[in-house]
Amino acid sequence: MTELPSTPSAWALLALAAALVGFSKTGINGTASLSILLFATLLPAKESTGALLPVLILGDLFAIRFYSRHVEWRVLGRLAPWVVIGTAIGAVALWFADDSTMRVVIGAILLAMLALQVWSKLRPRPEEPKPPTGLARRSAAAGAGVAAGAATMMANAAGPVMVLYLMLSGFSKLRFLGTMAWFFFAVNLFKVPISVGLGLITWHTIVMAALLIPAVAAGALAGRALVHRVNQKQFEIATLALSALGAALLII
Template identity: 25%
Template sequence: MTDLLPLWRDLLLGGFILLAYTTEAMTGFGSIVIALSLGALILPIDDVQTVLVPLNICMTGFLSWRHRNHIDWRLLGRLIMPFMLAGTVLGYWVQPVLGGALLKVGFALLVLWFVLRELRRAARGHVAAPKSGWWSRGIVLGAGVTHGLFASGGPLLVYGLAGLSLDKARFRATLILVWFSLNSLLTLLYLNQGRLQPLAPHVLAYLPLIPLGIVLGERLHHRVDEVTFRLWIYRVLAVSASALLLASLLQLG
């Protein structure tokens, strides 16, 4: 029986990864925060994160090229990438100091607050207004910090972009390129640290799940209307944050 435990663990993590990358192919974000939150229940968070990041660049690299005509280059260059990149470097640099379970609990609670707030607004028919310039930049910078810490900058970035006139195709394509760029940087940093090399066989083992997740996510993306798409985003965030909160509380216990 004990010999089967690693197999069940690997199969379960594979299921989490397939769910996560199907979601990202559909919505443009959420893969790492979902898989990391769920995977942390059965494996160390650092190991799961190190496997997920290079897998993510395989999927987002393909999708970025495929949907390159929908990328909002102006938004990417003026707001998202400068502040996300700076925040990611900062988050990676302070990770040894701030990367504990308490910070993950705070992050999960912040995401849950945002989700409940936006779902309440949606139920009342309220349309989110664009954030002011410096407030928006601050949120995007914070998203970069959480990406450097947990490779999970999607929730705060979505919050920072709320109220902008982006249809679902531009929203998804732009975010996917962000994750491809930042996760390529993190992969190089993991290689430099020596974190990735021991886990490379696991990355290769889960690689076949990427095309399957892309096919499933693409089909769902084209079958879902704009309003439902937005609700999907909030539901993804709610599940992700709840799982992350649970994993962090278990770690504290």
């Protein structure tokens, strides 16, 4: 990223994207897809992944502050080595991809992740889901870890993978939020030196993130306040529909 946006409208949309990041981290997961779309629309698609990363880390800090007591460390330990492998795969892809290719990749990843979320919501579920055990648990951790690592490195879009994995594990709401918070904080920090090495994080992206702190904070506080008060199903359906439209426009 060679320079900061210069128009008020661009900054207004970046602030909206930052607020959605905060809201997604502490409230209803899924709105971050709109943030990915906005950043990829306002900035060169490849550079947008690095520009968004510091903003995501700010959102992670708010989520940790609110939900850190509810983290499930054993789950994170099982995922960790597989996430590293997936992140390495995503970094290699970023190294060779140009901007036009990255727009298609980001759009395709968003559509795939959105389809995964829709499937997870529509499939029949037992009344009391039980966490997988033995080989099934290890296989699920491997698949989710590699997919999440690659998706987050290439498009900051690992949220739906983790949503599905933790839902299938039978997590309660607070355990879900706390584990997601620490997972993404650790993964996003791990991505920082890789993104710097790829030239995706610069002083301009750091300055941009600092200027967007108030927007992230506002979104995070709103997410925490509203997560128990809104009709989550309707809200998520609307978010998925808008994100799918945005992802399709990126590909076109």
